[in-house]
Amino acid sequence: MGVRTWIEGWPVYRQLTGTDPLGRGAASQSARSKNLTARTETADSMARSVCPYCAVGCGQRIFVKDGEVVQIEGDPDSPISKGRLCPKGSASKSLVTSDRRQKKVLYRRPYGTDWEELDLETAMDMIADRVLAAREETWEDRDEDGRPLNRTLGISSLGGATLDNEENYLIKKLFTAMGAIQIENQARI
Amino acid sequence: MGANSLYGPLDPAPDAGYVDAPPRMGFFTDTSVCIGCKACEVACKEWNGVPDDGFNLLGHSYDNTGGLSANSWRAVAFIEQPAVVPAGPVDALAEAAAGRSDALAEAGCGGAGTTREPEFLGMPGTDLPGRTPDAPRTDFRWLMMSNVCKHCTHAGCLDVCPTGALFRTEFGTVVVQEDVCNGCGYCIPACPYGVIDQRKDDGRAWKCTLCYDRIGDGLTPACAQACPTQSIQYGELDELRARAAERVEKLKDQGARLYGHDPDDGVGGDGAFFLLLDEPEVYGLPPDPIVATRDLPAMWKRAGLAGLAMAAAVAVSFLGGRR
Amino acid sequence: MAEAHPVGFQYVVEAKNRGAKIIHVDPRFTRTSALADEFVAVRAGADIAFLGGVINYILSNEKDFREYVVAYTNASMLVSEEFQDTEDLDGLFSGYDTELNVYDQTSWQYAGQRAEGQEEDEAHADRETASGLEQESHGPPIPADVPRDLTLRDPRCVYQILKRHYARYTPEVVEQVCGVPQDAFLSVCEAWTSNSGRERTTALVYSVGWTQHSVGVQYIRTGAIIQLLLGNMGRPGGGVMALRGHASIQGSTDIPTLFNLLPGYLPMPHHQQHETFRDWVDAIRNPEQKGFWANAEAYAVSLLKAYWGDAATEDNDWGYGWLPRLTGDHGTYQQVLDMIDGKIKGYFLLGQNPAVGSAHGKAQRLGMANLDWLVVRDLFMIESATFWKDGPEVATGEIIPAECRTEVFFMPAASHAEKEGTFTQTQRMLQWREKAVDPPGDCRSELWFFYHLGRRLRERLAGSTLDRDQGLLNLTWDYPLHGDEPSGEDVLREINGYTTADRELVPGFASLKADGSTACGCWIYSGVFKDGVNQAARRKPGREQDWVAREWGWAWPADRRTLYNRASADPEGRPWSERKKYVWWDPDKGEWTGYDVPDFEKNKPPSYRPPEGATGVAAISGDDAFIMQGDGKGWLYAPSGLIDGPLPTHYEPVESAVANPLYGQQANPTRKRYDRADNPMNPSQSAVYPYVFSTSRLTEHHTAGGMSRQLAYLSELQPEMFVEVSPQLAAERGLEHLGWATIVTARAAIEARVMVTDRLRPLRIDGRVVHQLWLPYHWGNEGLVTGDSANDLIGITLDPNVLIQESKVGTCDIRPGRRPTGPALIAFVNDYRKRADGSQ
Incomplete structure (x- = not known):
């Protein structure tokens, strides 16, 4: 990182030189915020699944990164559920990844x-x-x-x-x- | 920067320095179709990794979340409104004749010949329902509303944040940047809705981000995506406002009204606004929220004037001293 | 529906927004009621009185959809002269046997029907084996030709019998029995009838609490009668929808893990009724009957071929001799009582938690404590795995860990994300799930577990010449392994069926043969692998399809989304109305067409009339819309097949606060009872147990809590066991909001926090006030949030048709304060029982 880039990274520099003199918006955006991306977008794979709770049969998308489930959410393609889930279906990631799960006989x-x-x-x-x-x-x-x-x-x-x-x-x-x-x-x- | 950027209607993203900002995004929460399932609460926590908020039975109907907090960015309020309590048209008329006109007014608002208690008080009743005209139980209502950060046009939390942790995004939403927040807590009292809150363990302030990471990738915020009945709708604020206007028109005989939609209100309008079926107070919402920094320019002005006056006084005193 | 199936409820909200009227009938005001246009509070256990009142309203005002009723129901069929109604016999039908408590059903038959049984002995055996369940997909035996009176005026025709039977279910009686004001009741009747007919349809949605009554099957039949009378069956926007509560509970009935069924609703053989292969097959196909069950031999042989492959030959009756035989009731409750009696050695629990989820929790736990071994397969540590360690009976001293011999294996299970396979959802739709990740640690799928268990058993028995081992040794169990488990798709292919010669997948059940040339694991699922494609995995987005969305998943049978959809067209095959068109006859092409797969032979015209003496499929007339029924008609009246009567009749729950206001007969006379000291029932109308209680689910939890009380995000939303009471009952009993209360029945006393709410209300029943209280049943002693279990309160009495317990209504007492602990708890419950028995 050059000195120039480094200085440009300063909120105060951006505040004084940019379009956001009060420093409440663009100038205050941190590098982390700027680079945020949904983890569903960076997942390695996505499995098309079905909610394990009641019998409505809502579609689920299970996103996997490095062999771990990182998100389970409604599948908007499903004509049954149209991407929606109830609180239980929405808790499916907790169900699968919970530390409380028994993993030993x-x-x-x-x-x-x-x-x-x-x-x-x-x-x-x-x-x-x-x-x-x-x-x-x-x-x-x-x-x-x-x-x-x-x-x-x-x-x-x-x-x-x-x-x-x-x-x-x-x-x-x-x-x-x-x-x-x-x-x-x-x-x- | 407009003269009114701390108050009054404006488009917040361009005001915060975004050139070619995308349309302002927000939530329209239509409580008339909320079923109180709390999918929003869970979907939010799963996506944002928000910790649980404790296992406490609160006894506020089915609300065991107890409102918004650092660990609950969506919270569903449940309001049980008991049936219309019989007053009887004759009584109301008698009262009115005796000079108490409010009896009639109340009777009118609660339905003919009745008055309504705003909230269930847990008091045992003695009436036995049945086919008696004086116990019309059918009017019992159970109101539900998923509350959330309002993403105000003029966000007190943001205005007072000394570190730049709170910032306005290009979508016009208000987000706490967890990598910047130092836990000073100034934002907490600045919120007219009591939304933003500090987490006990790490001291930092947390609240709804309107899923900044998701909407940046064109996705719907987790709560709105999960919501089974589309009580929570996400979209361009202008479009949501148009939709809400239609909806409130359709439901006006049920007492529907919008809350937080008006750019002329005390916070310049909310990015997350609501259709309610009763007064805001019934849902625990402030009836007339005003951004704490509304009076800042005036205060500065007054402070400036006071400063000048003082300077003048000092000058006068010097002058006087010389006299 | 909003409570337990929120995502399904989106369609109710959408319908409401388009102008539909939503009516909710329930003992208590729920999240569903909150969005309904009308909420009707009803006494738990009085549903037949309410719905019977609707039938009476329809018939006495002639609001039925007459053309539909005449063409598609059995309204015009004449019933035997011998038949006597509950009107004549004070709540009993003709043929009642007071010793066996069952009916000789001969007199219920259609006029002229050959007297072919359903005599007492057979009815008794049918009750013991829950044979009603076989009728999930077909009607019981009936001859093809029955005398009819199309004018519906003959006093012996079903229409007139129905009218007489329900004549006493007047609005006044509905009010007296259900506690529903007459104007509220009439408003429901008017809404339902005015919204049904050619142009409009009304849907009836029930949650499966309806099945959990001693008259559960008759509840559902009452709903079906209304929907048939109003012409709402087989039509879009109509129907009777069951909201089932588990991801594949429909699948686990279709491909049953049930004692009395084989895949596709074929009966498990009964030692007496089905001694030989021929007895068995003829009992299913009823040679003289109409309809698709006539081909049952092909389905049966194909199943045996799928099980035993080349070892199943015509000479050995396709291996029929290897099938085990029923001798009576082997249902889950009988099993538990047998466990208590020491008759059962080992028990597998597969994602099921009976210590919390089944009726009479104490019996469940004491049964498990008296086994040689128990295998629990689950995701989390559940109460049924730890009853020996910290269950309620350990606290009372009834189970002493060091003296409890049961050996327990806890085998961690794979989650839905960690295995591939199909769930069948509540509308019979199979949806394939892809595997996302491998299961962690020792967690394994059931596919893995049972494949390897089977492999081990076969290896240990290899070389055995004992007869009893041949079924296992000849079993087709050679599934190719992917990693170390079979592939779900391979199993699904076997379920779909294939030709035995070259293992070509068959396109559907119509291709199955009775000569051993096809094998098929479940005939009603045949076609799920049509064209070699996993049809259940189809995922064409809903927004790219019409509203029926046929290219998503696969529904049995033959991918039909609405059953009996032939009824969506009139007898001539034309849509009843443009608004409600769904499936119709295209005379130019000579075929049935429409939005759905027609539930009818594609090229059979509406004008087709069977030749004399025809049977089976050929006997189905062009206007026989109900093609699986023995007479092709929707049954308003059931001339056979139901243990407790041809017409739904209001009986009080076994534990009731009131005397039956309608008949001298108090409760269902044919209910399945277990009169044992460890299964005491509250006496009816007991002052010691004066209140009515019901239980159900909360949105925030799932059944016995094993998949919800273990998760922080769900536990925090409903963290404690509670009981809902009305302000009036709270005042009467001194209960305080958020205070503790103890609820007592003859089986148990449990404690719960009190929620005083106007959502519960006392009712006026037969001139007196009846208080109802409500409990969620999710809690137990394991998990992040714990509490007493509501199912501990419930005794074991079963519906006679399907052997499901009455667990949605009972009587109890409630008092302020926490329950006693330790041995004092037993004394407390016993004291109540003594007082109740003493006051009888």
Whole structure:
């Protein structure tokens, strides 16, 4: 930065020499203010998404910079929402980026009084073991009249109304194939 | 620089030295379609990284924000107006006959034969609603209004800022520059609306920037973009004023009136103005805001005159001394 | 609507600005009421009386849209001579079985209909399995040909039965039952009827609190009857709109995570009713019936092919034998009670928080405390994961952490930004979401979790020759991995369906075959990948399209945006009016055309009449607008399929402050009850629980709070649990604004801050004052802001058709001050219960 530019950067210099002698506008604008730009404009990518709260299905644009979500706002293209969001939809960035989100698997052993951390793969193995054990223990081949039942009533599940159709499809497919029928979600509540 | 640049109508951006300034931008907040969802509050905070304002149940209907502050740049006010309290036309007439003409006037303003309480006082009533003509509950109103910095044509906060932290943008809006503000706090009492506020932890002053970073890139401010019902409209001020004039005409029998739209008011008109359904005071807005620096030229003039007078007096005294 | 669906409410505001009249009927004045032209305060639980009054107004003033009613509804159908109405039986219909508390529905049928069941046993099984839910997309069995009287004068025709049934729902009765002044009620009737007909339509919008009543399905039917009588169905600006509350709750019913359904509303097999593949398929397609369900075998076989691929053959009935069978009620509430009874070992919670969100919170938590293991998948730490640590029962001593055996796995979930897939919103529209970022840490999608769980299970069972393992081992689970999870698009392709020979994507459900040559994961979603394009990902900006915006997302079935839109044209296929034209017959081109995909066979002319003996699609006449119904008509009267009666009838809520002013029958006689000591109900009309309460959402929070009470920007907006009471009730009970109050039912006592407000008002019901109070249900003990949970107050009684709980109305007491803590809380609740039982 040359001396001249440096001096021209002084608000007082600009105030005295420019069009803003009272120094309330152009002359007072700081370099930061001058260079401000919306972070949506400088994002690396933008994903077209849908709000995860209620069932109106408002369009969202998710802006990402350096692998982090930097803004989530309404998608003006959506004929449903026309770019608008309610307070919950508007809080979606907080939902996704919150420090309060749980990012580690936690495990509470029987009769335990606190959480312990657990490795993801270990947890998956343990859950698979328990599913098979519960299934074996409670399996019903046939009813008392000999008609097929082919099921377990030892396993339950609740959830799905905030999940994707593709996820629900796999959940229902897997549970049905292993004979678990007690699959429910918010639609019953 | 015009002679009236501290008062009266003017276009603030050119006045603040912007050559070829873009049109003045602002908000028109139409409270007749506000549903009090507070999307504006959240969208503002998400975009501007404004901290939360504490978790306090205030009991002011659904307003737990408690007005504008350094940590709340949009704040939705909720006003529950109980039903018209029965007074009865006969009573009003009797009162009028007895010489109290205001009884009739009040009755007229609240609907035939009724008077209206301006605000819910939390007092238990005793009447039982039903098909009794003297308990017409249908007039209950729940008013909502998303308040925001007015971006005054003559902004007291800006005029008193000694550091140049507050400045007028090319869009005619008023912005605190966080890299310049030193937390002196002069701006706080200078705002006739009580909008600008200091943040406790860092001492600096904060308020709505009308999303200066967004509008510079041609985007809509976060609150206006989120607003589900277009209660908050963003655009060129001239156009917004025209739209508002139409709207107020349409809703005049509901008591609609504009607030902050008039360039001849005490702040030279607001960059963010409102359509209200009741008196400004009902919403917690000052009825007749005046920029604190309005009288500055006159004060300077008087100060100058006083100075001259004093100089004269001194001269006289010297002269007298010589006598 | 403004409260819980603010962005949807923009259209209401827009309509109002264009001159539409907005009427809001609700127990309390809400943010919706604030913008309505008229607000009508109604007693919670009295909706059928109110809407029945509207029906009576329409019929006694002949305000129905007669041409529409005659052509498109079953008004002219004659009903069996055996049928007896609630008028004849003091609130019961004919066929009531006092032992099983269900109806033999034979007498409800159309005249001349073959007596084919819905006898008590079957009705009982249907209630246990919530079979009403299958009718989300189709009507129950009915023969194609029924005697009709097009003059609507025959006393046995549906129109006349309807008229008699609702004759007693007069404005006086509406006032007496609902607390709505007659002039306010009549004003609604006049507005609704005068704004319906050829030139105008009226929309009915309900929030799904309507479903949470012991007569929930009948609430919605009452609305549907009005909309049919006024000609508002299948037409632009009309309809019955459900405002559903979760991003893909519609999707989770279409591709169900529900015990009684398979994808596309195919029933889960019942051990008795559907022992064989043929039993099952015929029960769905009803061989003699009209309509598109006649092709159900193709949908069913294609689903089994999608599940089991090459292993599903004609010889093994396409793997039907691997499907598990229902024996009764396996719904979420039955499960919870079974958990308490120690019958269930393990429980998965997938983005769901029953400790706060389900009725009878204590039962939920005690159930979870009696499992072998629990897997909780969520974004944040929720109450259902910590009931053993700091839940309310830990405070009372009912759960002692060191003695609670449940093993808990908390598996952090990926957010909506961290995975790709479709949500189905409330108007049946699928919208594809792109993935923005990878999930952090151990967070994973459900797609990841269930794919890898399935992979592990199959690996562990590999080589097993046990019959029970073959369903798992033969399952098509070979999804190509992208990174370490399947691609959502691959799964969506399977859902769309493909030919088994060369895996070509099918264009829609009409291409599905019953011979094993096609596979399809969900027939009603078939077409979502039409032409190899992810139709749900279409994003042509709304402003570049007409108002129907068909090039945004994809709606089932077949991308139709308004169901039954054939009814938007008259029987001859012409628009009812220029103003309201939507879909019509183009005689020159010989096809249906319009703004939407016609919900009708494209080239079937309005003049088409089926040949004698026709069934299925061929039996649909050119003026049968309701193509999924067994008779092609919109049902004013339901001759079968509903457990609690062919016509909506006002019953009081299970817990009511008043005696039923209309009939001797107090509450829904067929409601699903769980009479157990741990599920006590308040006695009706109890002086101990004198007040009516309702619960719902606040704009600022989401359901059980897991996605809102964890966020500072939402928590600060509504930071505390509160209860709204009228100034009159506050005076009666000594409650102070912002003070504390304790609310008590037979299940629980909770505390809340008091909001005294004129938005709540006492009502005059049947000559006496009834106070209502209101609670939001978002709070629990985890999160940035915490508080007692309103759902703890609620007991478990269910609607018999769909097994949804009555959680929008109950009775309670309210008193000033905070509730007791520790064991004293239990004693406090018990004392109330004893006093209530003692006074009966």
